[in-house]
Amino acid sequence: MPLVAVIDFETTGLSPTRGDRAIEIAVVLLEGKRVVDRFQSLMNASQRIPAFIEALTGITNNMLISAPQADSVMRDASRFVGSAPLVAHNAAFDRAFWNAELIRVGLEISHMFACTMLVSRRLYPQAPSHKLGALVDYHGLPRAGRAHRALADAEMAATLLCQIFDDLRNYYHIDHANHALLMALQRCSKPLLRVWMAKHASIACQ
DNA sequence: TGCCAGGCCCTCTTTAGGGCCTT
Numbered sequence: 001m002p003l004v005a006v007i008d009f010e011t012t013g014l015s016p017t018r019g020d021r022a023i024e025i026a027v028v029l030l031e032g033k034r035v036v037d038r039f040q041s042l043m044n045a046s047q048r049i050p051a052f053i054e055a056l057t058g059i060t061n062n063m064l065i066s067a068p069q070a071d072s073v074m075r076d077a078s079r080f081v082g083s084a085p086l087v088a089h090n091a092a093f094d095r096a097f098w099n100a101e102l103i104r105v106g107l108e109i110s111h112m113f114a115c116t117m118l119v120s121r122r123l124y125p126q127a128p129s130h131k132l133g134a135l136v137d138y139h140g141l142p143r144a145g146r147a148h149r150a151l152a153d154a155e156m157a158a159t160l161l162c163q164i165f166d167d168l169r170n171y172y173h174i175d176h177a178n179h180a181l182l183m184a185l186q187r188c189s190k191p192l193l194r195v196w197m198a199k200h201a202s203i204a205c206q
Numbered sequence: 207t208g209c210c211a212g213g214c215c216c217t218c219t220t221t222a223g224g225g226c227c228t229t
Binding site for chain 1: 207210211212213214215226227228229
């Protein structure tokens, strides 16, 4: 069964194009619904963390003093991910930092990202919120440690992804949910999704 | 506290505007 890499970054801000940097990365490798490996590291990008981010993540400037250099971490993370397709919650955000940090160390950008948030908006339009924690609560899934830490968030996104795979199998009778299907589903237009659901599913599309 | 950016989505739309989500 092909591997999928669920990734999450903690960063100094929202935009790498404005100079924000990654300060922590975590990757959870899934084989089907089984976690087969994990990667997690703080990243010293020689950039001060705003107080707001320290409060949000619990990652302090002091913690990064002894952290490995960002370029070294990204080389290790890239080797860890290998050719596995990537999944993230609000993947546009993590993709921007993944690409920016890889460019900094001269590594190739080639990974396709699937997004659990976009897929969840399609599959669970009735959910009160499509934030990661809210979706985990909505499904009654276990929370994995402190929110806004990379490994905990990556674990929760992986758990959500497994829920999505379960629902695709149970409600849509798709036994071989994969990255390509997620990519298609997250880009599926609403009218097309209605047709798709009417054909395959018992869940109504609002 | 809320803004900062970017991508996506929805609608009172498409020659636009605003909300959601990520840190």
